[in-house]
Amino acid sequence: MKTEVQIGNGVPATAGAADGRTRDRVAQLLLEHGSATAAQLGEHLGLSPAAIRKHLDAMLADDLVETREVRKQGPRGRGRPAKAFALTAAARETFPHLYDGIATAALRWIADHHGAEAVSEFAASQVKALEERCRAALCEAGDDPVARAEALAEALTAEGYAANATTIASGGQLCQHHCPVAHVAAEFPQLCDAETEVISRLVGTHVQRLATIAHGDGVCTTHIPSPSRAATTVRTGT
Numbered sequence: 001m002k003t004e005v006q007i008g009n010g011v012p013a014t015a016g017a018a019d020g021r022t023r024d025r026v027a028q029l030l031l032e033h034g035s036a037t038a039a040q041l042g043e044h045l046g047l048s049p050a051a052i053r054k055h056l057d058a059m060l061a062d063d064l065v066e067t068r069e070v071r072k073q074g075p076r077g078r079g080r081p082a083k084a085f086a087l088t089a090a091a092r093e094t095f096p097h098l099y100d101g102i103a104t105a106a107l108r109w110i111a112d113h114h115g116a117e118a119v120s121e122f123a124a125s126q127v128k129a130l131e132e133r134c135r136a137a138l139c140e141a142g143d144d145p146v147a148r149a150e151a152l153a154e155a156l157t158a159e160g161y162a163a164n165a166t167t168i169a170s171g172g173q174l175c176q177h178h179c180p181v182a183h184v185a186a187e188f189p190q191l192c193d194a195e196t197e198v199i200s201r202l203v204g205t206h207v208q209r210l211a212t213i214a215h216g217d218g219v220c221t222t223h224i225p226s227p228s229r230a231a232t233t234v235r236t237g238t
Contacts, residue, residue: 022047023055027064027091032162034177034219035068035086056085064091086218092178100183107188116190123194130159131198138202145205146172149224152202171226174199174207175219185214196222 042052059065070082110118137155141148149165149172156163162177185191192212200207207224211217
């Protein structure tokens, strides 16, 4: 007999309990990493390619994951291009959000009675404790902004943001695959602005938000320029 289980804390699945637990783990990995191939997921979970594909096929049918083509460096070899899997927007909605309705109502009240500036002050006060906790985690990260971003990603993951940092040609990139306040921030971008300012202070350089979950993007992406580029920006004023 099949038992209904929950994927990502909220999406029902008509599979056995063991299958449901495995798909929960797949969903959590995709939330943390943004996307992954079947081989990568199988390696993390200790499953064969055939077993992981069975779970991914079921999640595709339930609109829990979607596929993306993996871009490879250099000439493409023979065979079909590799596919990566990522959570759909519907699947991400099943992960916890923090009292969205009450928070939105409270911010509307603040905006109505005290104006937009008061909302910004409230947002800054809310991320203050987060900044202090993350700053403590960055004590041994050194002064390099990209290295600090990597340490910050670990700290944010511990806070529920499922973050990771990567090095790119122009510096670094901090990605947050989950936003605990996405619904509220969609109406009150001051929350995103306050968080961006915290990231800038913690990594020690100007940063630029390229995308946010609150605005409908699949991930919150923050660009962290390399020290040499940051210095050039300061000198030229661009």
